[in-house]
Amino acid sequence: MKEITCYLDFVSPYAWLAFERLPQVLEGLSYRLAYRPVLLGALLKAHGNPGPAGIAPKRAWTYRHVSWLGHSLDVGLDMPARHPFQPLPLLRLALECSDDGLVNRFVAGSILRHVWLGGADPLDPARLDALRAQLAEQLRSDEGAPERAKELLRANTDAAAARGVFGVPAFEVDGRLFWGLDSLPMLRAALDGDPWFTSNWERAASVQQG
Numbered sequence: 001m002k003e004i005t006c007y008l009d010f011v012s013p014y015a016w017l018a019f020e021r022l023p024q025v026l027e028g029l030s031y032r033l034a035y036r037p038v039l040l041g042a043l044l045k046a047h048g049n050p051g052p053a054g055i056a057p058k059r060a061w062t063y064r065h066v067s068w069l070g071h072s073l074d075v076g077l078d079m080p081a082r083h084p085f086q087p088l089p090l091l092r093l094a095l096e097c098s099d100d101g102l103v104n105r106f107v108a109g110s111i112l113r114h115v116w117l118g119g120a121d122p123l124d125p126a127r128l129d130a131l132r133a134q135l136a137e138q139l140r141s142d143e144g145a146p147e148r149a150k151e152l153l154r155a156n157t158d159a160a161a162a163r164g165v166f167g168v169p170a171f172e173v174d175g176r177l178f179w180g181l182d183s184l185p186m187l188r189a190a191l192d193g194d195p196w197f198t199s200n201w202e203r204a205a206s207v208q209q210g
Helices: 013-025 040-046 056-072 088-095 105-116 125-134 145-163 181-191 196-204
Strands: 002-008 031-037 170-173 176-179
Touching (some): 013 105, 013 181, 031 088, 031 145, 040 145, 088 105, 088 125, 105 125, 181 196
């Protein structure tokens, strides 16, 4: 059984698209998939990357592209009322459902759908209350849960940066990192044992800096 870690931040439309595509991409394999929420903004800052929303023409293109991808993949995607938004409340809510920094597919999917279906404001207080109610059975009930969630998010993000994660979604398996929705076919090939990875994985990235 393969162990796969998915690093995600709910602010990323590609995280939503990849989340919906993963069951089809991994069909027929024996695997265990763990979702690890991270703060994308901190990863971008660590690598000096403004992100797509920091470049006006790229922002416009990205929103058009992901909207089309949601349509073409038949998974749906409605841009939220404002974007980017501060994802901390959603990340911390997710990690109030965790003891070890990992969340299950129900938690991840509930929050992703909250953001990416319907076109509403993800941080609307009434909607956040409804989301918390939806996750009630998953939430840890002890008084320390909110502070523990903050600590888990910091630890997740620091560990991801140390592993070389620079964006989301990112998938880690067998010590290799695969970034983005469009890496899913490559991830599947690696899981299938494609011999390309034995001889080309390191060599492809060893080009001298120009």
